[in-house]
Every structure is written in structure tokens, then in C-alpha cells.
Amino acid sequence: MRLTCPLCGSRDRREFHYYGAADYLHRPAAEDAPDAWDIYLHLRDNPAGVVRDLWYHELGCAQWLIVTRNTVTHEISGVALVAESAK
Amino acid sequence: MSDPVSALGGASYAGFATIREIGPLGMITLRAKGVKSLDKAIKAAVGTKVPAVRRIEIAGDKACGWMSPDEYLLILPYGGVADALAAIAAALKAEHHLAVDVSDARAVFRVEGAKASDVLRKLMPVDFDRLEPGELRRTRAAQVPAAFWQADGGFTLVSFRSVAGYVMGLLQHSAQPGSEL
Numbered sequence: 384m385r386l387t388c389p390l391c392g393s394r395d396r397r398e399f400h401y402y403g404a405a406d407y408l409h410r411p412a413a414e415d416a417p418d419a420w421d422i423y424l425h426l427r428d429n430p431a432g433v434v435r436d437l438w439y440h441e442l443g444c445a446q447w448l449i450v451t452r453n454t455v456t457h458e459i460s461g462v463a464l465v466a467e468s469a470k
Numbered sequence: 471m472s473d474p475v476s477a478l479g480g481a482s483y484a485g486f487a488t489i490r491e492i493g494p495l496g497m498i499t500l501r502a503k504g505v506k507s508l509d510k511a512i513k514a515a516v517g518t519k520v521p522a523v524r525r526i527e528i529a530g531d532k533a534c535g536w537m538s539p540d541e542y543l544l545i546l547p548y549g550g551v552a553d554a555l556a557a558i559a560a561a562l563k564a565e566h567h568l569a570v571d572v573s574d575a576r577a578v579f580r581v582e583g584a585k586a587s588d589v590l591r592k593l594m595p596v597d598f599d600r601l602e603p604g605e606l607r608r609t610r611a612a613q614v615p616a617a618f619w620q621a622d623g624g625f626t627l628v629s630f631r632s633v634a635g636y637v638m639g640l641l642q643h644s645a646q647p648g649s650e651l
Binding site: 390392398 | 523524538539595597600602
């Protein structure tokens with residue numbers, strides 16, 4: 384498996400560290416209801432199909448990436464910088 | 471003014487590839503993002519266009535490399551740095567940027583020969599078979615940061631000056647005759 388980092392180009396999977404679903408980008412505010420925190424921490428979809436995940440380019444540019452991947456076909460359809468998607 | 475001295479005084483080694491410490495070489499770090507006159511500033515300083523992502527633009531003894539989304543490395547003869555800095559300051563005078571002479575903070579090596587890439591393959595986590603023409607690669611050499619690019623039938627490698635002796639030792643060890651890959 385290879386990921387095409389927007390900064391470093393096509394690199395081997397072993398250069399990256401997997402973190403989890405891209406839902407982690409949407410952290411509730413401290414005063415939000417416990418339900419929101421419960422959802423943020425524990426509730427995940429488990430689709431057979433397109434998922435968005437966070438990866439960290441540990442042995443490259445040290446950027447966080449959002450990788451769009453299809454769990455059925457293993458196709459990687461997009462890699463974007465978290466730093467630029469947040470704007 | 472004192473004469474510039476390179477880190478290892480031009481040390482060299484002939485193994486299955488030749489290793490030379492070259493320099494002193496003029497280097498300017500230019501940091502700027504989203505500025506309108508970036509192309510003019512780089513043109514004025516080293517005469518090249520703005521390099522694309524991961525690329526280095528080379529024009530004779532001058533070059534401009536892409537280091538990160540907001541950082542460029544300008545390479546030029548040591549004596550031309552002051553003029554280049556003045557040219558950058560003039561071109562970007564109304565815009566937010568930073569340009570610093572880092573010539574004396576770096577050590578520069580050339581690795582040449584038919585099997586020059588074998589010397590570096592042993593030291594760097596880089597897939598040399600996928601290296602693209604004109605690519606500037608920021609990586610590490612064993613334990614220290616390094617950057618290199620391919621030009622004129624060899625590799626030019628840049629490291630921090632404080633680790634020049636370590637890098638020279640690595641390259642020599644890696645280039646020992648009989649240790650080709």
C-alpha cells in the first residue's frame with residue numbers, strides 16, 4: 384500500500400502512522416453535553432465502502448493527512464492535508 | 471574580512487565512488503507564502519523560476535529548491551549572497567518574508583561515480599528507483615538531517631555544518647571499495 388502525500392509524493396505505507404477516523408477532527412467544546420463527547424469518543428460508522436481516516440506522515444513531512452479509502456476495493460481516492468482542509 | 475572556510479577544508483575520498491566536500495557555497499533560506507512577487511525575488515536572486523513542489527531549478531552555478539510549502543533554498547556562489555539578499559529585499563519590500571544567509575551553517579558534499587547512488591542508498595530511507603528528475607529530497611543520512619539532489623552525473627548533498635565530520639565519515643564508510651550493492 385502506498386499513499387501519495389501532497390508534500391512528499393508517493394510513499395510506502397510504513398512511513399505513516401494510522402490514527403483513526405477523521406471524526407476526531409470534530410472535537411466537541413469542553414462545555415458540550417456528555418452525549419456529544421460520547422459520540423466523539425466512541426460512536427463510529429463501520430461502512431463497507433468509502434472511509435475517511437487520519438494518518439500522520441511520521442517519516443516524512445510530519446503532517447497530518449486525511450486519507451479517503453474504499454474498504455471494499457482498497458482504492459485510495461484522496462489524500463489531503465488536515466492543515467489545509469481546516470481553513 | 472576573513473576568508474570563508476568550508477567545514478572540512480575540501481576533504482575528499484576515493485572509494486567505489488568519489489566523495490568531495492565542496493564549498494564554501496552560498497545559501498539563502500527564503501521563507502514566504504502567498505506573496506505576489508515571489509517569482510520576481512527568486513529570479514532576481516538566482517535567475518530561476520519558482521520551483522514546483524519537491525523540485526530544484528538549476529541555472530548554471532545557481533539554483534532554487536523547494537523545501538516546504540513556504541520555504542525555498544537559494545544556492546549561489548559564496549561571494550554573491552549579499553547582492554542576492556539585497557535583490558530579494560528590494561523585490562519583496564512591501565511583503566511579509568524572511569531571507570537569511572545560511573551559507574556558514576551548512577556543509578555540502580558531492581558524491582560522484584557510476585555507483586554513486588549505492589553510497590546514499592545505504593544511508594537514507596529513500597527509494598532511489600522512484601526518484602524523479604530534478605527532485606530535491608529532504609531526508610536524513612543515518613542519524614542526521616540531510617537534503618540532496620541529482621545533477622551533473624552525481625549527487626549534491628547538504629547537511630548541517632556541525633555534523634559535517636559525521637556525514638563525511640558515513641559517506642567514506644559507505645563508499646569503501648568492495649561494498650557496492
